Amino acid sequence: EIVMTQSPATLSVSPGERATLSCRASQSVSSSLAWYQQKPGQAPRLLIYGVSTRATGIPARFSGSGSGTEFTLTISSLQSEDFAVYFCQQYDSWPPSITFGQGTRLEIK
């Protein structure tokens, strides 16, 4: 099973600044890497898939990058609504399975 490790566990950033969240896979996941945002009491929301493609309706300040085992989610200029928990996710095509990282909590500094 591929293990996804996110860092840091908590990130404190001021509004308007840039946030960089990391995700590392225990082995190469090719381009099967997605990012989700979750706010308290809500379901996760898909932000990025295929490493760097923004999902429908996601603002351009969200971007994804990386390859192989190292991936990054960057939020270029933090808005108040961006403070939430972020999860990365990889997908094995066969047999099909999904693994999530443990999450990074993005909090207001």
Next chain:
Amino acid sequence: QVQLVESGGGVVQPGRSLRLSCAASGFTFSTYAMHWVRQAPGKGLEWVAVISDDGSDKFYADSVKGRFSISRDSFKNTLYLQMNSLRPEDTAVYYCARERAAAGGELDYWGQGTLVTVSS
């Protein structure tokens, strides 16, 4: 618009069974693979199971294999999760989610979740 609405959660004793449902609308249900994902209180996300668009293929996380069963009814546009031999560690919010594209693996729409509590 795409909607997924889970139901069937509640409090159940260890060893008992529960069936969750997820009513889908706003898209052609029969053309999408569907997943169940759970989240224990205050914890991260754990994938549970996936079923192919036509229901012919089903896969499970090791933690639920042999105890849970995923199914779908394309006439009713409904996804199910039959949970047997429940354990306290199965306590979680259970979400159904749609797989965005065939073999893509990303989940583009999620329900609001239904809470399952396994406790004596």
